[in-house]
Amino acid sequence: MDRAKIKRELENLAAESLPAEPPQEEAPVEVQAEAEGEDKAKAKAKKEDDAPRKNGLIETEYAKRGTHLDVQINPDQVVKAAEILDGEGMTLEMVTGVDWLKEGQLEVIYDYSYPGGQLFRVVVRARVDRNNPDIPTVCHLYGGANWHERETWEMLGINFVGHPQLEHFLLPEDADFYPLRKDFKS
Amino acid sequence: MSSLAQSHLRETFELNIGPQHPATHGVLRIKVVMDGEYIDRAEPILGYIHRMHEKMGENRTWNQFWPNMGRLDYLSAMAYNHCYAGLMERAAGIEVPERAEYIRVITAELNRIQSHLLGFGAYIMDLGGFTPLMYAMDEREQILDLLESVTGSRLTYCYFRFGGVYNDIDDDFITGTRAFLKRFRPQIPMYHKLVTGNAILMDRLIGVGPVSAEMCRKYGATGPVLRGSGVNYDIRRNEPYSVYPELDFDIPVYKECDSMARYMVRMDEMVQSCRIIENALNKLPEGPVMAEKVPKALKPPNGDYHYAVEAARGTFSMRTVSDGTNTSYRMRLRSPTYSNVSLFEEASRGMLLSDALAFLGSLDPVIPEMDR
Amino acid sequence: MSGYFKDIITGLKSLAVGLQITNKEFLTKPITLLYPHESVKMYPRYRGHIELVKDPETGMNSCICCGMCEKGCPSGSISVKSEKRPGVKGKVLTAYILNFTTCSLCGQCVENCKPGAIRFSNEYNLASTRREDYIFNLLEKLHPEGIPEPEVDPELLKKELEKAEAAKKAAAAKKEAAAKQEAAKKEPAKEGGESKAEEKS
Amino acid sequence: MMLTLSTQLNTYLIIGAILFGFGIFGLVRRPSLIGMLIAVELVLSGASVNFMAFNRFLAPDPTVGQIITLFIMAIAAAEAAISLSIVIAVYRNYKSIEVEDLVELKG
């Protein structure tokens, strides 16, 4: 594992993804975020951290976040990122999703770590549109992603394109809801 | 000719194993496509004990989420408590008194021994031997007594708090723990004599269920599974948390990659846990067990937090997305057996049925933790 | 071929060792605890369902009906019913309903209770044929012979009456409420007895 | 009369004949190879009964018949083993043990 190399390549990737997101789209996101700033606590927190992040790579403070690198990229680049990290011997710890209801987006989070001597944790995120939540699968690279992606699909309705078996997993077979979406009510 | 071409169709049939089945450690269901005695495909089906922990994380306050941690992996609840405590302390920037950390480590390691004991017993029971389970449970009761005297419950501990632990340990506990260690240490060679050395068992475990290190990496398997595949990876060492860096212990690693290796890793980890406990008891400092000024209603700043601990079955990590309120925006629990068992499908291909179940047992799954 | 025989011999030896061990265990005394005939004592920290603490001095509970336990409970198992009685300081607990069937014994309620009016009981062997048995009224459980009327403090009553009679001023009432609030704020996690003492003074 | 049947040669011969007949009946009737094999076993045992009966009532050296019967048993066992494995082999190749299907496949 070569931390510098990973960082470099991910940075490239993130840089690539920057122009892919037109700046107009970013604007409403921020507006929305500000709109929700009515919440007092939120506003206070916002000073320290702004929630809707732009694409790009951040080097985070491990002691504070528990991760070293945090990179946000376009959905179509997750496979690329996975390839980079796989090539460096990283393992995919989990895949998960977050529903950003206010922004109308779903975020997919990939947690990578290095199962060797050195400690290195990388988070890769990608946001997809809530109405059209398609993202390529990384199953072919990481067998373990299979179950995680399946669960993410089940819980949040993120459609992993190319996933071999996107069926109900934790929920009963006839479940027709996405329980972890923020607008879910049983 | 076409009918001849079909002649080598597989003569397969499907078999349900679980959810109510003595070998699946609860309610795991495995749909097996069998080819005679061989497994063609074994697909685990989860969800029979899915308890919405992640959703509950979103609509309970940080404090109210505590009981869930004890019920994820009820066998090593302490480690899970530890993870949640660590996560929130990282998020809210709480300093934990040293004594509290030591107590956490001691109880978590006791809990680990307890978990491995049960895992050992249940595993041998899977393989048809009942007596080791009883012996293991007997030892386990001692640990439960100790832990009960501190925490008040036997399984589903809810003992840690943000910034420390619920209440201090007393001298009875310390002497009790020492006495237990003294009593327990000679038991392990006894288990080895009774069980590990047994020719029948060796025949069943050695070479069964090979899982390579590469496969572990691809599937994100951790804990004894990974260490049984020759990878020296343990969060307690590689991503040190709490006071583990100050304690001295070894990480057992076996290179054989088979069920026996995983089993041996667990057995050796018990010995190491004893060492850790002894060490920690010796170093146990005086002081408070609760940080001062921990707000009742915790509101960690906006953002993502991640924390990982080494639970009895592997890396348990939590990722929470806080939006600055007193509940989490998203709570993600990464349970070790979820990843460990996910490799079962690939690894069990072409195994004999009984081998596959021996293999499954060696992964030591706890189903409620998988399903969350 | 030598491996063949070696296998047999080591195998048989290991089997014999196993038999030895179980035989030894067979001859030792069982450790079973004969439960209905004998039972263990619970640890002081044992967490049974929660119960109200009986104040040794007054024989009453020390709940101030603040509702913190109710609010903090993750599973909503607690509901505190209280009312204001003349001559008694603070609210009076009329019913403390614990739905034990949803409780997870987490301890949040006990932690949240500032006056320490509740604690874990040592009841570890509950079993019944009816589900309703576990919706406890802890107050009734505390006083199985019937809930005693709270002691009416004559001075306080007098004071109250005086106040009521003397002016019936809204200001006075307001003042008292303010004082009460202050008292609640001032005394964090005080023992029940103390708050009682305060009540008397 | 009924109670002394066991001492009469004819009883055995008739039983043997009936068994034999059942065997033939089954042989014709059974559509599947294994069914036919079962029928053949019946035929063989019918023959053995006859042998034993003759041996008991008529033969000068009663060991001969017994040994022949034993030999028949051995042969029957061998035959069963071989024919069953043939059946299995056939089944594997044609996915059927029905005679008609086999005939069709040949054509």
Add this chain to the structure above:
Amino acid sequence: MNPSLFSPEGLAGVIFLILIGVTMIGAIIATCTKRLIRSVSGLAVCFVGVAGLYYFLNSPFVAMMELLIYVGAVCVTIAFAIMLAEPDEAKLARKMSGLSGGLAAVCGGAVSFALGYAAVNGQWMAPATQVNDGSLKMIGASLLTKYSMVFELISIVLLAAIIGSVALARAGRRGN
């Protein structure tokens, strides 16, 4: 000459009748049921009966061998083969009825009638004298002496059977 019902001879006669019944019922089950597994069970029942007949024919040894070999081995093997080859009998049931059944009945009836007729009407000569009692020891002795060839032959035949069947069964094994 008729023994009383409760003398040992009489009881033996009753047992003999029962055995005949068992044999016949077994044979009927073996040939007439639809499910092959049932016919194997019938076959086993029939063999139990036949073993009893052998017993009445003064050769308990052969009777025991019948049980051991036919019931304990042949039937079990056939049952295994059924498990492997044709567990669902629906198709067979379809073909059981009709013409073939009638034909079979006629064939079987004719054969057994012919044989039975021949047997009953045949002029069987009673033996002069029996040289030995046909007991187990005598069988053993003759196997060791007079019929030693048979003895060895049996083992060779069976060896061939084992080798043949193993080879055959493995030949079809997938992957080979």
Add this chain to the structure above:
Amino acid sequence: MLARANSLWPLTFGLACCAIEMLSSGCARFDLSRFGAEVFRPSPRQSDVMIVAGTINKKMLPAVKILYDQMPEPKWVIAMGNCAISGGPFAYPGQYNVVEGADTFLPVDVYIPGCPPRPEALIEGLLELEEKITGKRRWPRVKPETMVKG
């Protein structure tokens, strides 16, 4: 009746945390076998009492129903743990996956509360069931005591 009450064979059926306590109660310290109830049968056909130990969720529900159906009469159900009684800590308004109590669909005979109940409580539950079957209690009742530190 007495015979039935003293030979209650439970179904090996553990769902979650409470199952571990069920297991412990079968083990050396508590030993259910004293009452002839240690014969955990894996097949519902051979068992008399179903100990629902743990959370039943919507996916498991049909299986539990089928298992109950497959048990031959006379049969009993023990709901062990708060989850089995009412959904326990997981039953909150708006939840989507937990069945709130085994008695919503099973005729439960004995309820054992706790999270998890101690093994003694399970034994007590069995005794309670015996009492229900025979109408008489043969066993002393135990009053809980607290250890005094010393």
Add this chain to the structure above:
Amino acid sequence: MEQQALLDLLYIAAFTLCGLAFGFGPLLIVYLFSPRGTRQIVNKTRIPIECGMLTIGPAWIRYGILYYLYALMFLAFDVDVLFLFPVAAVYNDFPGIRGFVEILLFVAILSLAIVYAWKKGVFKWERKVYQQ
């Protein structure tokens, strides 16, 4: 039939009856005393047990090639071994080496079968390798 054999037969028959009684008796009692109806929730009492799931596929499956091989071997072997019985019974009565030679031959031929099967790998239960 001789008296001896007759009595043997009677004993066997009597004990068979006894066995049948042991078998039928309890079932009869069950038949008389057991409850008739079963409390059901989803009417699934009589479906086969499959760990609480509905059964997949037919119950009578094609199964057991490996056993089958063993069964075949067993069949032949068993029959073989049985022929040793009468020989063994009289073995002592025949002085001379002939008996021994015969048994030796017999056993040798028998063992060939095991050797063959061993060589052929019948006793090897290896993990199958599937090509994906």
Add this chain to the structure above:
Amino acid sequence: MNELIRLLSYMICIAAFLGLNLAYLGWVERKGAGHIQRRTGPKDVGPYGLLQPLADGLKLMSKQLIVPANADRPLYMCAPILTMVPAVLLFVAIPFGEHLVPREFNFGLLMMFAFASVGGMSILIGGWGSGNKYSLIAGARAVSQNVAYEIPMLITAITIVMITGSMDLNEIVRQQGGFFWNWNVFRLDKSILMPVSFLVFFICSLAETNRTPFDMGECEGELVAGYHTEYGGMGFGLFMMAEYANLVIGCSLTTVLFLGGWQCPFGLFPGPHWFLLKMYFLIWCFVWIRWTYPRTTFWGLLNLSWKYLIPFSLVNLLLTALFIKVF
């Protein structure tokens, strides 16, 4: 007539003996298991739990029998009865004492094997008749195992026959009179492998009775409850009873063939008590072994038979043949 009375009285005695054994072996097993596992075992039902078997039996009898919908009804019903018949029948030949034997058959040993082999078929049809995959697989396994272990058992028995020249069980016992070195286990002059042979026979009888470590038929870990998965109540009870009856028979046979039956080790006071002592000791060994070892795998079990037991017993057979000729 005398014979008839004798027959009837033996029948009654055996039935009583058997009934008692079937009930209390279960108790012994549970109690033994308990003590081996540091617990007490059945205790509170009657003194020392002695009424436990009674309670179990009564309960099983009052339990409903459910015939699964797609079982093969006649086969399903027949199987438990059929397993019971040979198990009871075999007691007819067991010599409890010199004169305490229901019937001395001069082909007794062969008869034992012959009727025991019928039991295999009943397991098979039970497994098949249940209409359940687990039962079917487990039935096939159990029979396959029974079958595999019958061979070494037979070969060993043949060795004994060769030594004693008789198949009459009582005669075999009689020949082992005197001191214990005359027991067949220690007859090193007949073949130096005799103790090994005893071991082989012992292992085989373990396997034949489907006991752990060879309980493939039940293998709870894999196939729910084995071939009696679908049998509830008394159906299951019968299978269990047959298992215990077979246990008694297996141990009796081992005692008779190797341990000198009713003979006293020191040539004093031979009698049924010695027989029972030895038999129960063996049964206890079975229980002991059951609660000590894990289960073998299926192929391990078959291979044990084919790779070890059969070659050993064959070698022993040859050695015996040789020794008899040489000495």
